[in-house]
Amino acid sequence: MAKYVLAYSGGLDTSVILKWLQITHGADVVTVTANLGQRRELVGVQAKALACGASAAYLEDLQQEFVEQYIWPALKAGALYQGVYPMATALGRPLIAKRLVEIAREVKADAIVHGCTGKGNDQVRFEVSIAALAPDLTCVAPLRTWELHSREEEIAWARAHHIPVSATQKSPYSIDENLWGMSIEAGPLEDPWAEPPADCWQLTVDPDQAPAKPAVVTIEFEHGVPVRLDGEVLAPVELVARLGELAAAHGVGRIDMVEDRLVGIKSREVYEAPAAVALHAARQALEQLTLDRETRRVLANMGQELARVIYDGLWFTPVREAIGAFVDSATHVLSGEVQLKLHRGRATAVGRRSPHALYDPSLATYGDGDTFNHQSARGFIEVFGLAARIASGKRRAQQVKAPQPGVEEVLV
Numbered sequence: 001m002a003k004y005v006l007a008y009s010g011g012l013d014t015s016v017i018l019k020w021l022q023i024t025h026g027a028d029v030v031t032v033t034a035n036l037g038q039r040r041e042l043v044g045v046q047a048k049a050l051a052c053g054a055s056a057a058y059l060e061d062l063q064q065e066f067v068e069q070y071i072w073p074a075l076k077a078g079a080l081y082q083g084v085y086p087m088a089t090a091l092g093r094p095l096i097a098k099r100l101v102e103i104a105r106e107v108k109a110d111a112i113v114h115g116c117t118g119k120g121n122d123q124v125r126f127e128v129s130i131a132a133l134a135p136d137l138t139c140v141a142p143l144r145t146w147e148l149h150s151r152e153e154e155i156a157w158a159r160a161h162h163i164p165v166s167a168t169q170k171s172p173y174s175i176d177e178n179l180w181g182m183s184i185e186a187g188p189l190e191d192p193w194a195e196p197p198a199d200c201w202q203l204t205v206d207p208d209q210a211p212a213k214p215a216v217v218t219i220e221f222e223h224g225v226p227v228r229l230d231g232e233v234l235a236p237v238e239l240v241a242r243l244g245e246l247a248a249a250h251g252v253g254r255i256d257m258v259e260d261r262l263v264g265i266k267s268r269e270v271y272e273a274p275a276a277v278a279l280h281a282a283r284q285a286l287e288q289l290t291l292d293r294e295t296r297r298v299l300a301n302m303g304q305e306l307a308r309v310i311y312d313g314l315w316f317t318p319v320r321e322a323i324g325a326f327v328d329s330a331t332h333v334l335s336g337e338v339q340l341k342l343h344r345g346r347a348t349a350v351g352r353r354s355p356h357a358l359y360d361p362s363l364a365t366y367g368d369g370d371t372f373n374h375q376s377a378r379g380f381i382e383v384f385g386l387a388a389r390i391a392s393g394k395r396r397a398q399q400v401k402a403p404q405p406g407v408e409e410v411l412v
């Protein structure tokens, strides 16, 4: 009998897959449910898997590893896909894949099964991660191949096979959640012109209804990673959870975007990522204070590259490791404190300080105590502007018209 390890969320798709594998493939199915800090009740998930015929049901608490090994490296780099998406879903997939592979080895499974559709990014992330970690294991994706072509057909199939269908499964939205944020798609969100309906938001208070009085939280970073909130040392999971709650109460973290999927489809997605949005804002404020301009420029490029690598499911690759090494080096001095104001949907840095600050008041001041040598600016500008001066002179000599409007007038 073939043995399959199924990535099991307890939702409709994976519950139907669990039963379907037994009926159509005669398979022995072991389920693995990852706890990445989603609020969904997970205790009942194991019992549900066993009731649906799983031969074993694993529930894996991966929260700490998720924050320390996946979220922190992305945060340090300032990695936001297409400049905005903090990638809660994309960061969780490689970790789930890693645990699936470990359990597949333990139970000597023949294949790993997931419930991703054939038009999303997650199938790619799971399968590329599994291929990198265990090239010999095959992947099965029933949603790409089976005969159930709609949600209604799946619900009917579930009922016919005595699989409980919960009320939340009637929601028009497709939701993926973990500690770093919530990804919400489908239903009324498929019209990119339509404002997201109030009922699509699951975590955050409507910014218009949020308290008029802002909250100011002090976040301390060490080497690019947050370690304290308002002076209190917190474990990584606790820190993200606490800050997330506070930011959500102030309406921080709503993102509405049209996103380019790896498979070529544009899709309208909304996200709620209160802790992620707050921490990225704070990190950026500290970066401004502590990193020199060139390091910031290259780090910004690396952050974009890393976002793309993560989004595309290439976590277990040499390029991700190499970018990580650069980011660790560049952010070694990213230590210090940021005061972050949370107010009606916005997270704004209002203060920053660091033992590594490159900010020098005696150079910056317009008041007394200015130590900047104003005379030296003249020579600097002369050399800095030399190439521009030479190019301009050449054009004049050759009567070449410069392409930009406005410059032409200068030439006559």
Ligand code: ARG
Pocket: 087, 089, 090, 120, 121, 122, 174, 175, 176, 183, 184, 185, 259, 269
């Ligand atoms: N578009 C996001 C990503 O590719 C989220 C995908 C999962 N979303 C969902 N609602 N199931 O990372």
